[in-house]
Amino acid sequence: MNDDTPQMLSGLRCAWLSSVNEEDIQFVKDGAVVWDETGNFVYVGEWNQRPLNEAIVWEDQRENLLLPGFVDVHAHLPQYPVVARAGHELLPWLNRFVFPAEKSFTRHRAKEHAPRFYRELKRNGITTSVLFSSIHEDSTHECFVHAEASGLRIVLGQMMMDRISYSGLTATQCLTAAIEGSERLCARWHGAADGRLRYAVSPRFAVTCSMELMKKAATLAHQTGAYIQTHLSENREELRVVADLFPNTPDYTGVYEHAGLLGERTLMGHAIYLNDRERKILAASGTKVAHCPSSNLFLQSGVMDWTALDCEGIRWGLGNDVAGGPELSPWDVMKAAFYAHASRAMVTEHPAVPSLARLFHAATAGGAVVLGDGSKSGKLTPGHVADAVLWNTQETLPYGEPLLERPADEILSTLIFRGNRAKVEKMWVQGKRNFDLLDPTIAESHLGDDASQTQSFQSF
Ligand code: GUN
Numbered sequence: 001m002n003d004d005t006p007q008m009l010s011g012l013r014c015a016w017l018s019s020v021n022e023e024d025i026q027f028v029k030d031g032a033v034v035w036d037e038t039g040n041f042v043y044v045g046e047w048n049q050r051p052l053n054e055a056i057v058w059e060d061q062r063e064n065l066l067l068p069g070f071v072d073v074h075a076h077l078p079q080y081p082v083v084a085r086a087g088h089e090l091l092p093w094l095n096r097f098v099f100p101a102e103k104s105f106t107r108h109r110a111k112e113h114a115p116r117f118y119r120e121l122k123r124n125g126i127t128t129s130v131l132f133s134s135i136h137e138d139s140t141h142e143c144f145v146h147a148e149a150s151g152l153r154i155v156l157g158q159m160m161m162d163r164i165s166y167s168g169l170t171a172t173q174c175l176t177a178a179i180e181g182s183e184r185l186c187a188r189w190h191g192a193a194d195g196r197l198r199y200a201v202s203p204r205f206a207v208t209c210s211m212e213l214m215k216k217a218a219t220l221a222h223q224t225g226a227y228i229q230t231h232l233s234e235n236r237e238e239l240r241v242v243a244d245l246f247p248n249t250p251d252y253t254g255v256y257e258h259a260g261l262l263g264e265r266t267l268m269g270h271a272i273y274l275n276d277r278e279r280k281i282l283a284a285s286g287t288k289v290a291h292c293p294s295s296n297l298f299l300q301s302g303v304m305d306w307t308a309l310d311c312e313g314i315r316w317g318l319g320n321d322v323a324g325g326p327e328l329s330p331w332d333v334m335k336a337a338f339y340a341h342a343s344r345a346m347v348t349e350h351p352a353v354p355s356l357a358r359l360f361h362a363a364t365a366g367g368a369v370v371l372g373d374g375s376k377s378g379k380l381t382p383g384h385v386a387d388a389v390l391w392n393t394q395e396t397l398p399y400g401e402p403l404l405e406r407p408a409d410e411i412l413s414t415l416i417f418r419g420n421r422a423k424v425e426k427m428w429v430q431g432k433r434n435f436d437l438l439d440p441t442i443a444e445s446h447l448g449d450d451a452s453q454t455q456s457f458q459s460f
């Protein structure tokens, strides 16, 4: 492109709402946002103070509300078909529902389910999702192929387990498959699609992983710069099993510390039953937490002490943990967080209910911080990537009362408690529109019929 070519700018006239910081939100009813060709916001503000630049192509969306895309930091793609199977705690639930679902996640099924799953993420306003796949390298590869086509930001990893697995292989074979598969997938996908896709080395948890596997997983992540994701201290029975398996470590976090799994790019799911020492080493290592309140209620796991994490400066985001959580929607996760922490506050007389602004922050900017992207994504603000979702809020209040006429705190509260009535109309990732309710072809527009065949992946 010639330097003199004028830049094309995209503008939306719409209401918008964004986190400013952990406790403040900003809402503008007659607003405007503009992003440039690189997909970064250049203006976010009032309509009547918008830049008067003829290169801006405006779209009038005054009746709709623009929010930053949700950043969901913990879920399991192959588990979606077994959501909402209540009545069991973690370990029996894994055995009865989750391991069979993951075992049947063949390459063929991944091809079928992954594009549908990503479309569901879009319908729920999620532009960035951190996911576990199954133990299968080929299925995980397929999930990446379709993640690329989806236009979403996806962090994903092949599930690693060797001490206990549903593979039918010996522990040694499981270990080799987990490490070699992860190495190949990480080499192929970490940083692909201009950084939109990233790899997470994904040892399931200390119950199913040998120390040797966890150490090798840590080495792989440190050599490649990939993320690490696992589960920590979710359920009391799980804690007992881990204490039996690793009698010489001081606590659960100590197992991961010994393996070298803690660090700035590590995400621990749950982190409910921690002692002071564990919180101190998580904080000192820069390890992050995925708080999954809907899952923690659903599996009767417990209530994470978010104030104790805050006190140590441990950063946390929100995860739907499907299928531990019964819904993908971040609105449901925020609602569960409010109810969980409110119940805990009533029982313990501990006035520690996170504000709704805090929860919205955790579902957007806080998730970006957890991924190390906080300076460039998660908010509607100039300089941030244009990852944004346009919501139709017409049916959120009774009798069609217009939500956008209400004050900002009421708008947010209505969405958190009745967000299942709001509809995603359009979505952009890096300024590129990839979802339009009225035009379903947009969702998969950059996926050719045989997209997965255009990739040659030699290792299977
Ligand atoms: N701990 C180990 N695996 C899992 C899983 O798949 N879901 C949840 N919620 N916890 C786990």
Ligand code: FE
Residues within 6 Å of the ligand: 074, 075, 076, 231, 269, 321, 324
């Ligand atoms: Fe999980």
